[in-house]
Amino acid sequence: MHSDAANFQLNSHLTTLASIHKIHHTLHRLNLAEDVGQDSHPSACCSKAMPPRKKRRPSAGDDMSAKKSRQDSVFRKHETSQIREEEMFSSKRCLEWFYEYAGCDDVVGPEGMEKFCEDIGVEPENVVMLVLAWKLDAQSMGYFTLQEWLRGMGSLQCDSTERLRNSLDYLRSVLNDSTSFKLIYRYAFDFHSTTRLNSFEQIQKSHLDLNTAKCMLGLLLGKTWPLFPVFNQFLEQSKYKVINKDQWCNVLEFSRTINLDLSNYDEDGAWPVLLDEFVEWYKERQMS
Numbered sequence: 001m002h003s004d005a006a007n008f009q010l011n012s013h014l015t016t017l018a019s020i021h022k023i024h025h026t027l028h029r030l031n032l033a034e035d036v037g038q039d040s041h042p043s044a045c046c047s048k049a050m051p052p053r054k055k056r057r058p059s060a061g062d063d064m065s066a067k068k069s070r071q072d073s074v075f076r077k078h079e080t081s082q083i084r085e086e087e088m089f090s091s092k093r094c095l096e097w098f099y100e101y102a103g104c105d106d107v108v109g110p111e112g113m114e115k116f117c118e119d120i121g122v123e124p125e126n127v128v129m130l131v132l133a134w135k136l137d138a139q140s141m142g143y144f145t146l147q148e149w150l151r152g153m154g155s156l157q158c159d160s161t162e163r164l165r166n167s168l169d170y171l172r173s174v175l176n177d178s179t180s181f182k183l184i185y186r187y188a189f190d191f192h193s194t195t196r197l198n199s200f201e202q203i204q205k206s207h208l209d210l211n212t213a214k215c216m217l218g219l220l221l222g223k224t225w226p227l228f229p230v231f232n233q234f235l236e237q238s239k240y241k242v243i244n245k246d247q248w249c250n251v252l253e254f255s256r257t258i259n260l261d262l263s264n265y266d267e268d269g270a271w272p273v274l275l276d277e278f279v280e281w282y283k284e285r286q287m288s
């Protein structure tokens with residue numbers, strides 16, 4: 001009996017010790033986990049205790065880079081503004097340009113015109129000069145007044161030699177438009193039949209002398225009217241010394257509407273006698 005009671009008491013102590021050991025082991029694991037959690041997630045109070053980060057002061061290199069960037073921006077704005085200003089037509093530049101060629105009477109005369117043609121690279125006899133005179137609505141051959149210059153160059157947006165050079169192709173292309181060509185053709189007669197006497201006077205004749213008429217017809221129709229060489233020969237052997245405006249205008253109409261073999265020419269039509277005689281002369285040549 002005494003032995004059994006002792007064994008029971010010993011077993012109870014062992015069981016109690018085992019339980020205590022298990023509880024201690026569990027608590028130890030929990031403590032380790034809590035320590036790890038605290039290290040991984042610092043509390044708000046800890047973060048408040050951390051000193052604030054100081055702002056980095058810009059270095060000398062940063063200052064220079066920022067300054068250069070501002071200067072580049074200002075330069076680009078100035079450059080853009082300058083380009084826009086240069087692209088715009090300037091009446092002041094146009095006036096200064098005019099006085100490079102004009103005399104004291106505010107007129108570009110023969111000498112100034114010669115220099116002007118040299119500067120723009122065009123011969124005075126070139127048809128483009130006739131188109132330019134038409135654009136300026138110049139009244140006398142070989143002269144540009146200040147008013148004509150400012151009005152015409154303004155419409156072309158030309159205020160310098162360079163700009164006019166760049167517009168020469170456009171002026172030539174105007175001749176390709178049939179309506180504009182007809183206006184220029186009619187203008188050519190008035191332009192070449194007007195003589196400037198002085199700054200205030202000019203006279204306009206009702207005709208062109210034959211040599212002037214032949215030169216102008218060659219300039220305007222020589223490259224587009226296949227019958228012009230024959231017509232020119234007719235004029236040279238004819239009795240005519242001058243060409244009037246009605247004859248001048250009808251030559252253009254004739255060149256546009258009459259066939260090269262003259263088969264559709266109506267002798268009873270309202271053509272001037274000059275052209276009746278040309279057709280008769282041409283047919284006789286063809287028969288001989």
